[in-house]
Amino acid sequence: MLRYLGKRVIFMIISLFLIVTATFFLMHSIPGGPFTSERTLPPEIEQALLEKYNLHLPLHEQYVNYLKGVVTWELGPSFTEKSSTVNDMISRGFPVSAHLGFQALLVAIFGGISLGVIAALYHNKWQDYSAMMLAVLGLSVPSFILASFYQYIFSIELGWFPIAKWDTWRHTVLPTLALSASPLAFIARLTRANMIEIMGQDYIKTAKSKGLSTPVITVKHAIRNALLPVITYLGPLTASILTGAFVVEKIFGVPGLGREFVMSIQNRDYTVIMGTTIFYAMILVVMILIVDIVYTLIDPRIKLGGSRKE
Amino acid sequence: MQLTEKHFEPVSVDNLQAEEIKRPSLSFWQDAWRRLKKNKVAMVSLIFLVLLIIGAVALPWFSQYNYFSTDLTGKNVPPSGDHLFGTDDLGRDMFVRIWYGARISLEVGFAAAFVDLIIGVLWGGIAGYYGGKVDEVMMRIADILFAIPYLLVVILLLVVFSPGVGTIILALTITGWIGMARIVRGQMMLLKQQEFVLAAKSLGADSARIIFKHLIPNALGPIIVTLSLTVPSAIFAESFLSFLGLGVSAPVASWGTMASEGLPAMRYYPWRLIFPAVFISTTILALNLLGDGIQDAVDPRLRK
Numbered sequence: 226m227l228r229y230l231g232k233r234v235i236f237m238i239i240s241l242f243l244i245v246t247a248t249f250f251l252m253h254s255i256p257g258g259p260f261t262s263e264r265t266l267p268p269e270i271e272q273a274l275l276e277k278y279n280l281h282l283p284l285h286e287q288y289v290n291y292l293k294g295v296v297t298w299e300l301g302p303s304f305t306e307k308s309s310t311v312n313d314m315i316s317r318g319f320p321v322s323a324h325l326g327f328q329a330l331l332v333a334i335f336g337g338i339s340l341g342v343i344a345a346l347y348h349n350k351w352q353d354y355s356a357m358m359l360a361v362l363g364l365s366v367p368s369f370i371l372a373s374f375y376q377y378i379f380s381i382e383l384g385w386f387p388i389a390k391w392d393t394w395r396h397t398v399l400p401t402l403a404l405s406a407s408p409l410a411f412i413a414r415l416t417r418a419n420m421i422e423i424m425g426q427d428y429i430k431t432a433k434s435k436g437l438s439t440p441v442i443t444v445k446h447a448i449r450n451a452l453l454p455v456i457t458y459l460g461p462l463t464a465s466i467l468t469g470a471f472v473v474e475k476i477f478g479v480p481g482l483g484r485e486f487v488m489s490i491q492n493r494d495y496t497v498i499m500g501t502t503i504f505y506a507m508i509l510v511v512m513i514l515i516v517d518i519v520y521t522l523i524d525p526r527i528k529l530g531g532s533r534k535e
Numbered sequence: 536m537q538l539t540e541k542h543f544e545p546v547s548v549d550n551l552q553a554e555e556i557k558r559p560s561l562s563f564w565q566d567a568w569r570r571l572k573k574n575k576v577a578m579v580s581l582i583f584l585v586l587l588i589i590g591a592v593a594l595p596w597f598s599q600y601n602y603f604s605t606d607l608t609g610k611n612v613p614p615s616g617d618h619l620f621g622t623d624d625l626g627r628d629m630f631v632r633i634w635y636g637a638r639i640s641l642e643v644g645f646a647a648a649f650v651d652l653i654i655g656v657l658w659g660g661i662a663g664y665y666g667g668k669v670d671e672v673m674m675r676i677a678d679i680l681f682a683i684p685y686l687l688v689v690i691l692l693l694v695v696f697s698p699g700v701g702t703i704i705l706a707l708t709i710t711g712w713i714g715m716a717r718i719v720r721g722q723m724m725l726l727k728q729q730e731f732v733l734a735a736k737s738l739g740a741d742s743a744r745i746i747f748k749h750l751i752p753n754a755l756g757p758i759i760v761t762l763s764l765t766v767p768s769a770i771f772a773e774s775f776l777s778f779l780g781l782g783v784s785a786p787v788a789s790w791g792t793m794a795s796e797g798l799p800a801m802r803y804y805p806w807r808l809i810f811p812a813v814f815i816s817t818t819i820l821a822l823n824l825l826g827d828g829i830q831d832a833v834d835p836r837l838r839k
Contacts (some may be wrong), residue, residue, distance in 0.1 A: 240679050244687075251695045361827070365820035367771060367791075369778045370812040373798050381802060468686040470777055476798070491696055491780055498694060502687050509684045 231512060233517070237510050244506045249291050253284060257467045278302065284499035291499075300500035305491075311500035318482035319504075321391060322474070325481060326466045329404035333462065337409040338455065341416025342448060344353065346439075348421055356413065363410025369472040391513035400477045404469050408462050412455055419451035456520050460513035467505055569758075570832040577828025580821035587818060591637035598631045614806050621806040623796065632788055633810055638791040640770050640818065643703055648762055649770035650708040655715025656758065660746050662716070663723025674720065681713045691773065693781040700783060703776065707769050718761050722754035756833040763829045767822035774815050790815045 266274070275281040278301075282290070294301060300311035309317075344356035379399060380388035386399050423429065424447055432442045470483035478484075482501060489497035561569065571577055573585070614621040620629035661675040692706040726732065727750060735745050749756075776782050777791025790797075790811040797808035 236675075240683060243679065244683055248691060251691055255695055271725055361820065361823055365767070365823050366816045367774055367778075367819070369775070369798075370794060370816060371800060373794075373808060373812070377801055377805070464686075468684070472775065475779075486706075487779055490690065493694070498691070502691060505687055506684055520616065 230518070233514055237514055240510055241503075241507060245292065245295055245503055246288075248499050248502050249288055252499055253287070255493075255495070271465040285372075295503060299411050300399035300503070301496045303497050304494050311497050314485050314497060315482060315501065315504055318480065318485045320377075320482055321479060322467075322470055325397065325404065325474070325479060326399055326463075326470060327470075328401040329466050330462065332401055332405040333412060333466075334455075336405065337412025337450065338416050338448075340409070340413035342443065343450075344413065344417040345420030345424065345451075346443065348424075353417075358411040358415070360413040360417075362404045364414075366406070368403055368407060368469045369476060371406050372400070372473050372476040375399045375403055389476075391477075391479045392479075394480055396477075400473050400479055404466060404473045406471070408465050412458065412462075415455055415458060416451055419454055420447055423447050423450050453520070455523050456516065456523065460509070460516040463512045467508065536557055542836050563756075567829075567832040571828055574828040576824050577832075580825040580828070581809035583817070583821045584668070584825065587637060587821075588641060591634055591641055593633040595631050595638075598628065598634075601628075601631060613804075620810045621804070623793075623807055629784075629793075629807065629810055632793060633790070633814055635790055636793060636811065637814065637818075638789040639700060639783060639787065640773060640815070642700060643707070643773040643789075644766040644770040644822075646700075646705040647711060648705045648765040650704065651712040651715050651765050652758070652762055654708070655761075656751060658712065659716035659719030659721075660723055660751060663720035664727060664742065664746050664750065665722070666727075668764070670720070674717075677713045677716055680710050683710065685710050686772070686775075690779070690781060691774065693776060698781060698784050703773055703782065707772055711769070715758070715761050715765070718757050719751075720755060723750055726750050726753050755826065760830045760833055763822070763826035767819045767826065770815075770822070771819055 244289065272281070280287065291301075298312065300315070302310050303314060316370045340356050344360075347353045363432060376388055376399065379385045387396050390396055430444060432446050437445075457501045460532075468485070470479075470481060471487050472483075473479070475487050476482040482504075485497070486501045488494075489501065587692050610622065610625065614629075620633055622628055623632070658673060658677070662670045688710055689706040692709065693702060696702045696705075723746075724764060730747060732745060735749050740748070773782065773789060774791030774794070777789045778795040781797065782792050793811035794808060794815065797804070801808045
């Protein structure tokens with residue numbers, strides 16, 4: 226266990242190091258600096274600015290500085306929003322994004338599992354077909370389109386929910402639904418496929434022949450095993466919710482990190498792009514590691530550190 | 536019930552009849568195609584996609600408009616006989632722009648899938664066939680690349696390099712091939728232990744011949760299934776990136792760009808959002824449904 230964990234953590238650190246390095250050199254390969262603008266600055270001022278941000282140093286020294294910054298979690302200043310640093314932006318935006326993401330995660334997991342279980346229990350009946358049609362629609366309609374249509378129908382036409390901003394609980398409904406649609410659909414399909422497979426297993430037959438009722442079999446025997454593969458999906462699920470938030474937050478004007486990231490892309494605010502990319506990458510990589518560990522803890526059939534045979 | 540001898544009668548064995556082949560024998564692909572043809576949803580999707588491809592290639596030629604000419608006297612005209620899908624805020628004909636956008640989306644989808652296929656099959660094929668150290672190193676590289684969040688890499692590359700169809704395809708394939716490589720590797724590990732590979736080896740076939748003539752054709756099923764799911768996800772990603780403003784640059788527009796431009800105008804000129812949105816969604820839907828159909832047809836064991 227410890228050996229496996231150590232190995233995984235080392236590979237995680239290598240991945241993150243590669244991400245930081247790639248991000249740094251990609252950003253620095255762009256022609257022009259952060260102070261290049263239509264107005265040419267007097268050379269003295271430009272020099273002073275460069276020195277203030279340590280940009281006059283040779284590239285490798287800047288790189289070492291940046292690595293140090295990442296390790297101590299000082300991601301540098303923002304060049305467009307003069308008063309705040311990247312750290313400020315993350316600590317301001319991330320709680321909002323985390324709130325929205327967590328709600329979407331819950332909706333996706335519970336909604337998806339219920340839909341999948343219903344579809345499997347009514348296998349090849351209309352409930353199954355409509356649930357799966359819904360799921361394939363959820364996978365096919367991009368979140369930004371879904372978000373715009375929610376806005377159009379539920380805010381403009383029906384007036385049920387506010388069109389944008391992030392204030393009360395009612396403000397969170399539409400963004401949450403838009404963000405959770407595609408992971409919900411994916412989980413529903415996954416759960417259905419697993420449930421159908423498991424319902425054909427011998428131990429379910431045994432349970433049936435013991436005279437257990439369908440609800441007991443479903444809840445006590447089938448769902449628990451059908452959920453295991455869903456847990457492996459939690460890593461990619463987090464990724465999909467984090468990245469989905471880029472557009473959903475933008476459309477609904479949610480002041481989260483996703484919107485901050487999109488704005489930094491549009492403003493070409495390189496330190497913010499670098500900082501948030503690294504932050505996102507860390508969350509995702511750590512999340513995937515946690516999911517893998519949880520999975521092996523939950524399912525005793527899987528042994529850690531075994532060979533990578535597939 | 537008592538069984539007596541008169542309940543039974545001898546069955547005559549006609550050797551000729553027993554040997555007769557009643558139905559034409561079908562190859563694996565003919566069989567898969569037969570199953571796919573029976574799947575109405577998949578066939579409707581296939582027809583839709585063929586029409587879409589024909590439309591994307593042909594329709595822009597036959598229109599009197601083009602995608603870049605602006606007409607400031609005819610801004611935001613609602614759909615009519617003149618402009619089937621209306622015009623946008625610069626008076627450009629939406630119908631032609633939509634079909635031009637179809638070219639971009641399909642190009643990105645198919646090209647990205649094709650590049651993924653080539654790299655994935657080579658990488659996974661070699662790693663799976665040789666196994667051992669080679670496999671360990673190659674799959675470790677893939678693992679590390681895979682741990683880097685896909686969309687972040689894509690966004691980063693698009694920020695740095697000049698926007699365009701080529702850049703998008705490059706960005707989508709830089710980590711996109713890993714899924715394919717893993718599938719192919721898994722198949723290779725299974726197949727290489729079978730007798731026909733041993734037979735080929737003992738007949739003196741070299742590694743390249745075994746990989747490309749024997750192993751990969753046998754792994755085509757899973758490869759095609761993976762491929763059929765890559766195309767919609769590439770189109771999906773392209774529209775997402777265009778929506779973020781990282782797509783092709785003006786005046787060329789993909790569906791994602793048009794949807795993003797139409798969004799602020801949703802309230803007063805809804806057609807500017809609705810047409811691109813419907814095209815993106817139905818195309819991805821059709822591709823997904825066709826992919827599901829192909830999966831069922833190629834791998835009947837998975838049929839539920």
